[in-house]
Amino acid sequence: MYIYDQRDHAMLAQRTAQFRGQVARRLNGALSEAEFRPLRLLNGLYLQLHAYMLRVAIPYGTLSARQMRGLAAVARSYDKGYGHFTTRQNIQFNWPKLDDVPRILEDLAGVEMHAIQTSGNSIRNVTADAYAGVAADEIEDPRIYAEIIRQWSTLHPEFTFLPRKFKIAVTGAPRDRAAVRVHDIGLQIRTNEAGEVGFAVIVGGGLGRTPIVGPLIREFLPKRDLLSYLEAILRVYNQLGRRDNMFKARIKILVQSVGKEQFTEMVEDEWRRIAGGTLDLEADEIARIAASFAPPPYDRLEPVDLAFEFKLAADPRFAQWCRTSLAAHRQPGYAIVDVSLKPADGVPGDVTAAQMEALADLAERFSSSEIRATHWQNLVLPHVRLSDVHAVWLALAALGLATPNIGLASDVIACPGLDYCNLANARSIPVAQAISRRFADIKRLHDIGDLRINISGCINACGHHHVGNIGLLGVDKKGEEYYQLTLGGSDDENAALGELVGPAFPYDEIVDAVETIVNTYMDRREPGEQFLATYRRVGLGPFKERLYGAHQG
Amino acid sequence: MALIKDNALRPDPWVFVADEAELPESDPAIVSFERWQRDRARLGVRNGPLGLRLRSDQPPEGIADDLAAFDLIALEFPKFTDGRAYSYARLLRERYGFEGELRAVGNVLRDQLFFMQRCGFDTFEVADDVDIGAWLEAFVEIDVIYQPADDDRRPFRTLRTDAAGPTAERR
Numbered sequence: 106m107y108i109y110d111q112r113d114h115a116m117l118a119q120r121t122a123q124f125r126g127q128v129a130r131r132l133n134g135a136l137s138e139a140e141f142r143p144l145r146l147l148n149g150l151y152l153q154l155h156a157y158m159l160r161v162a163i164p165y166g167t168l169s170a171r172q173m174r175g176l177a178a179v180a181r182s183y184d185k186g187y188g189h190f191t192t193r194q195n196i197q198f199n200w201p202k203l204d205d206v207p208r209i210l211e212d213l214a215g216v217e218m219h220a221i222q223t224s225g226n227s228i229r230n231v232t233a234d235a236y237a238g239v240a241a242d243e244i245e246d247p248r249i250y251a252e253i254i255r256q257w258s259t260l261h262p263e264f265t266f267l268p269r270k271f272k273i274a275v276t277g278a279p280r281d282r283a284a285v286r287v288h289d290i291g292l293q294i295r296t297n298e299a300g301e302v303g304f305a306v307i308v309g310g311g312l313g314r315t316p317i318v319g320p321l322i323r324e325f326l327p328k329r330d331l332l333s334y335l336e337a338i339l340r341v342y343n344q345l346g347r348r349d350n351m352f353k354a355r356i357k358i359l360v361q362s363v364g365k366e367q368f369t370e371m372v373e374d375e376w377r378r379i380a381g382g383t384l385d386l387e388a389d390e391i392a393r394i395a396a397s398f399a400p401p402p403y404d405r406l407e408p409v410d411l412a413f414e415f416k417l418a419a420d421p422r423f424a425q426w427c428r429t430s431l432a433a434h435r436q437p438g439y440a441i442v443d444v445s446l447k448p449a450d451g452v453p454g455d456v457t458a459a460q461m462e463a464l465a466d467l468a469e470r471f472s473s474s475e476i477r478a479t480h481w482q483n484l485v486l487p488h489v490r491l492s493d494v495h496a497v498w499l500a501l502a503a504l505g506l507a508t509p510n511i512g513l514a515s516d517v518i519a520c521p522g523l524d525y526c527n528l529a530n531a532r533s534i535p536v537a538q539a540i541s542r543r544f545a546d547i548k549r550l551h552d553i554g555d556l557r558i559n560i561s562g563c564i565n566a567c568g569h570h571h572v573g574n575i576g577l578l579g580v581d582k583k584g585e586e587y588y589q590l591t592l593g594g595s596d597d598e599n600a601a602l603g604e605l606v607g608p609a610f611p612y613d614e615i616v617d618a619v620e621t622i623v624n625t626y627m628d629r630r631e632p633g634e635q636f637l638a639t640y641r642r643v644g645l646g647p648f649k650e651r652l653y654g655a656h657q658g
Numbered sequence: 659m660a661l662i663k664d665n666a667l668r669p670d671p672w673v674f675v676a677d678e679a680e681l682p683e684s685d686p687a688i689v690s691f692e693r694w695q696r697d698r699a700r701l702g703v704r705n706g707p708l709g710l711r712l713r714s715d716q717p718p719e720g721i722a723d724d725l726a727a728f729d730l731i732a733l734e735f736p737k738f739t740d741g742r743a744y745s746y747a748r749l750l751r752e753r754y755g756f757e758g759e760l761r762a763v764g765n766v767l768r769d770q771l772f773f774m775q776r777c778g779f780d781t782f783e784v785a786d787d788v789d790i791g792a793w794l795e796a797f798v799e800i801d802v803i804y805q806p807a808d809d810d811r812r813p814f815r816t817l818r819t820d821a822a823g824p825t826a827e828r829r
């Protein structure tokens with residue numbers, strides 16, 4: 106974990122005091138709401154349908170047990186006893202009172218957390234692979250660079266009033282678990298022919314109303330040049346990004362309008378003029394940050410644990426959960442344990458304060474005090490001995506956190522939708538709940554296999570529906586809630602945008618339509634073939650036919 | 659309008675001269691980019707300090723070769739959310755080497771001063787009645803910074819390296 110030093114603490118204390126002053130000026134009328142708005146947004150405070158919402162950053166998704174307890178305390182003291190994990194490794198509190206917010210930020214600073222730049226037209230919380238540092242397929246830990254970028258981007262004087270928000274994701278493995286192709290900047294750690302480690306740089310991906318899989322603008326960027334290259338990209342964007350139309354203001358629109366080649370040339374040109382300067386990343390600075398992500402002291406274990414194998418064989422429910430909830434750890438004898446925040450009928454990503462505290466306890470006992478937040482709105486215990494997995498399962502089950510559905514149909518990603526969000530056309534959460542009920546049968550769920558369903562309540566696509574294998578988008582038809590369906594999206598290293606199937610379905614029929622799609626896949630699949638593979642093989646046709654053939658009678 | 663300069667609220671000795679208006683004989687005068695382009699021959703030999711005002715859609719590349727003519731450049735923030743001039747300021751200072759007065763004008767708010775100063779602005783055009791004590795605090799309420807910019811504040815990383823042992827000064 107990155108541990109704050111004195112100066113990090115000093116900076117947060119100053120920032121919190123500054124925001125306390127800004128809130129006071131707002132409350133005494135010295136600041137208008139229009140003037141206060143960008144200031145609160147730069148501290149993660151939104152005004153939603155019913156109340157303020159505070160979005161707290163979990164940089165690159167890594168949390169300590171102590172931080173998790175800090176979040177639980179905020180949920181208890183200032184909110185309604187729960188928090189909501191988002192798709193961008195943030196946690197949101199939906200009911201804070203404005204005059205409490207400075208105190209919340211103070212409490213968070215005490216556990217080295219903050220809400221800086223979790224909203225506003227600034228460089229947002231930098232995200233990374235939730236399995237960073239433990240994944241078996243990793244080249245290097247992406248959190249080292251995500252932390253370096255977090256520091257560089259924090260209160261960046263030049264880039265705090267960008268044309269629009271700006272999201273950066275970093276992944277350290279060939280398998281992309283950070284969706285780097287649908288970010289403003291995606292960095293993929295890779296090795297070049299000379300065996301040096303650096304980054305592939307992808308710019309101008311994104312979802313929203315203009316979904317784009319981002320183009321690669323640089324095959325290989327040496328580590329030393331990371332910050333100067335980012336500064337060059339941001340400087341080009343800050344000057345040329347559109348400011349007359351907020352729907353065309355993201356960097357992806359700039360990249361598309363000037364073309365990838367010219368955009369790349371502008372960035373390279375700017376970069377040549379600033380490379381080799383004060384932003385150069387020295388090896389000792391990288392090493393200093395890297396040291397804080399050193400792995401915990403692992404036990405030397407056999408790769409196979411007999412007691413674990415025995416329990417697997419003896420308890421089918423345990424085996425069922427292990428099938429979806431364990432991932433390969435780079436350390437022999439350890440497992441990465443996924444914790445599902447998608448119980449049947451639950452609100453995706455919601456966790457109560459009591460659950461957070463219990464998870465903190467579990468992390469302390471079984472996972473070197475570490476927890477991760479994933480961009481699928483789930484959590485991870487990253488360092489669990491195989492011999493402890495059964496005990497962890499029992500404890501999670503008692504907390505209602507052991508639904509064996511990671512990566513399956515009921516592991517739905519949903520935005521807050523009409524229940525909270527003033528931009529929504531339709532509800533997202535009740536649809537996610539209905540889907541999770543429809544696919545509650547675990548045997549059937551496992552039979553269906555890997556399937557990502559994403560729901561957005563409007564075209565802003567916070568539920569990332571374009572990259573869902575099945576995507577649902579809420580639309581408004583004469584005041585009624587309807588949902589468009591897209592198929593075939595994915596946000597991994599083979600990122601693709603879903604294709605629209607046909608006319609939208611009303612609220613009452615949408616879950617049936619999803620089930621029809623699933624049934625069509627089940628009928629068409631070849632042995633062992635997952636949904637996405639079947640879809641890529643057979644195309645839209647069969648799904649269309651089943652959905653609308655029946656409809657049109 | 660008044661000016662924040664050298665940590666105080668001061669009267670502004672400069673006037674902005676509209677494009678069609680007569681220039682003062684030798685008093686400090688600020689002109690638009692359009693007027694500079696049209697009248698540069700005359701303006702270049704005028705007796706008296708000359709300033710230039712750039713809109714946020716007028717990048718400084720356009721005057722990079724003319725900087726010696728100006729004692730002051732004013733960069734406009736038409737709305738505080740339009741952040742282009744932050745980049746322009748750094749380019750003027752760091753790339754084109756402008757050493758005269760760099761002034762922020764337009765929608766200049768207290769909570770931007772910190773960022774503006776870090777990008778190289780040294781004067782700020784504000785309303786006459788601002789609570790100057792509170793505004794000046796904006797420069798000092800945060801003094802731990804993480805990235806190099808145009809000011810003399812030394813970023814965190816350099817400070818840390820220094821704490822570990824002497825390193826070459828990098829600017």
Ligand code: SF4
Pocket residue numbers: 520521522523526527528529530561562563564565566567568
């Ligand atoms: S996708 Fe639309 S409805 Fe959902 S949270 Fe985003 S803005 Fe709100």
